[in-house]
Amino acid sequence: MSITVTSVSKSFGSHPALNNVSLGIDDGMFFVVLGPSGCGKSTLLRAIAGLEPIDAGEILLDDVPVAHGTLHVSPEDRRVGVVFQSYALWPHMSVARNVAFPLETAGKRRPEVNERVAECLETVSLSQFAERRPAALSGGQRQRVALARCLAQGAETVLMDEPLANLDPHLRSTMEEELAAFHKASGATTLFITHDQREAMALADQVAVMWEGEILQVAKPDVLYQRPNSRRVAGFIGQSSLVPVTVDKVQGGSARVSFADVFADVDCPMTVKTGPATLVLRPEHLVLAPGGSGFQATVLRTVYRGGSWDVFVKVKGLQEPLRMTLDRRADPGEPLHVSVLRGWVLPN
Structure with a gap:
């Protein structure tokens, strides 16, 4: 299912949570909305799901309007599934019953329910845990139960609101791989909300950076990083x-x-003209220059990152230090000869 958001606005009192937001998400895409807490990304998800009415603009699912003007299609009629941080599982029900619940509520016959539950549990690799209760599962397994329930209810689009926020770092890394596998197996369009840019870069086909209710840039992860x-x-x-x-x-x-x-x-967009500008230098854009060439910098401090060091250096004439990555330790006060390997000039 494709998602089209056009000029959508939503305010809570005098606070604009969404300010003229427009997005296009293709069928089958893994799309991530990335931004700091309070930027409006969860409000956007709730608006697409039908959990929050919009003040202006239009939302289409598969080119069919579900929200605009006085139109507000109910959440249960939008064919979307939502996965929250809390997973929202019934603790007294088995895994299979949790997945079956939306089908039973819809009045499906028992043979049909059993067949669909088995298919969905197979998709998320939980068939062997069908009779367990959520309390007997790990956080990652409970997350997969919530995903299976989305599939069971016929969701063609899965909306995930910070689904990995409550997991420890090791499990989050494992779940990133599982979410990628789930997306590939299910073929569902996935909208993933997060404040964690590492998650966004690892999972997304495309990323939208959101800030104070507005979309700043939409691009593939590598383009976003290399060409902000x-x-x-x-x-x-x-x-x-x-x-x-x-x-x-x-x-x-x-x-x-x-x-x-x-x-x-350095690299630059076609719109750049001669004159004052801002250069983006990533740590890997600065390298040690051989034989005393390059320009001189003085080490201010270093931070060990496990296998490499983040090194902050002072360059005469610059107010702010530059950050580079070295595969060896550098001590404060040590002089270094540095070259700019590449960089990116921001658009005028």
């Missing part, structure tokens, strides 16, 4: 140094920039 469209996106996605530079020359998709007596050739 604003300072806010560049600062939120990954680690970066935002350096004021002068663009001296532009040719196609590359630019010659200068800052603090440093000259570098």
Whole structure:
């Protein structure tokens, strides 16, 4: 099922939770909305699910309007399933009964219910746990029960609201793999809400960065990381140094920039013009220069990351330190010779 959100707005009192939001999510896509707490991403999910009426705009599922003007199609008629942080499982029911519940409520016959439950549990690899109760399952297994229940009720779209937030880091990593496998097996369009950019990068076909009720950028994870469209996106996605530079020359998709007596050739969008600009430098964009070439920097501090060190260096002429990654320890006060391997000039 495709999802189309066009100019949707929603306010709670004087607070605009959604401000003219537009999105297009193709059938079968794993789409992630990423943003900090309070940015409106859960409100967007609830609006698509039909749990929250909208003030303006339009929402279509498979090109069929479900919300606009006075139209508000009820949640049960939208063919979407929602997975919350709490999983919302019945503790007194077995796994199979939890999955069967929406089918039984819809009045399906017992043979049909049993067959569908078996299919859904097989999809999420929980067939052997059919008679267990939720309390006897791990957090990841309970999450899969909630996913199976979405499939059982005929959901063509699965909406997940921070589903991994309550899991420990090790289990979250395992569940990322399981969610990817579930998506591939089910073929369901998946809208995943999270504040964790690592999750977003690991799972998404496309990511929408949301901030204060607005969508800042929609792109594939690698494009979002390598070519952010604003300072806010560049600062939120990954680690970066935002350096004021002068663009001296532009040719196609590359630019010659200068800052603090440093000259570098970097990537840029076609809209960039010569003059003042902002350069995004990721830690991997800075490397040690051989034979004393490059420019000089002084180590301020280091942070060990297990197999590598985050190194913060001071460059004469820059107010803020630059961040780079080394495979060896560097001590505070140590001089380094550094080169800019690549970078990205933000659009004008």
